[in-house]
Amino acid sequence: MAPRWKWKGAEAKAFAEPISNTVSELQSSLSQTEASGFLSSCNVLLSVEPEQAELLDRCCFGRPVVCAEKNKRWIQLTFEEAFFLFYKLKCIDKISLQSCYLENEVDLWRSMRSFKPNFAMFYKAYSHLRSKNWIVRSGLQYGVDFVVYRHHPSLVHSEYAVIVQSIGEYNRLRVWSDIHCSVRLTGSVAKTLLVLYINGKVNTENMNLPLCLDDYTVEEQTIRRWSPELSREDETRT
Structure with missing residues (x-):
């Protein structure tokens, strides 16, 4: 995009x-x-x-x-x-x-x-995006965790709506209907849904220290709605 x-x-x-x-x-x-x-x-x-x-x-x-x-x-x-x-x-x-x-x-x-008990996971996602020089703002008005901009919001519209996920602990996209709703919503406001999976086995004792951030990894996955019209053969062709 x-x-x-x-x-x-x-x-x-x-x-x-x-x-x-x-x-x-x-x-x-x-x-x-x-x-x-x-x-x-x-x-x-x-x-x-x-x-x-x-x-x-x-x-x-x-x-x-x-x-x-x-x-x-x-x-x-x-x-x-x-x-x-x-x-x-x-x-x-x-x-x-x-x-x-x-x-x-x-x-x-x-x-x-x-x-904020899940602060470590959200901060890992936030710092991951910020370190890549994306502008990160709250995504509350779009029903997501963050929205990200390529530059200042006064200059450009946000490109991605971000949902933060953690396998087994914090999962907003539990069933297909959750994914479908999120994709339709972000698509209607011209954004791509970006899911950040925060993974890693963190020692319980380390959770009280910011050093636990080194134990996390971030996996990025974009989800887009598939449009059949973009793949269908031209019906006028003989």
């Missing part, structure tokens, strides 16, 4: 400003200041400077929260986004939970898993 650009000139703008370059710029900016956040049961609120808020928006991390402060901006991050910024990009210095600082990845990992 070719990218569906939203306006004339969007493709040229995307090539002129690669996401990888913007992420590097974000890393450099946040590393020079002390970025801190607050962990709740469902998200992380990050406090940053206005310039850094603009970079986060260009990289599509989080969503801005309206506030009256002029010199500070608040960004609402999902667990996956916050941990990626903290653990992978080293952009966040500390995150607090109930007045206690979580200054290392182990404490943050355990806290997020306590609120």
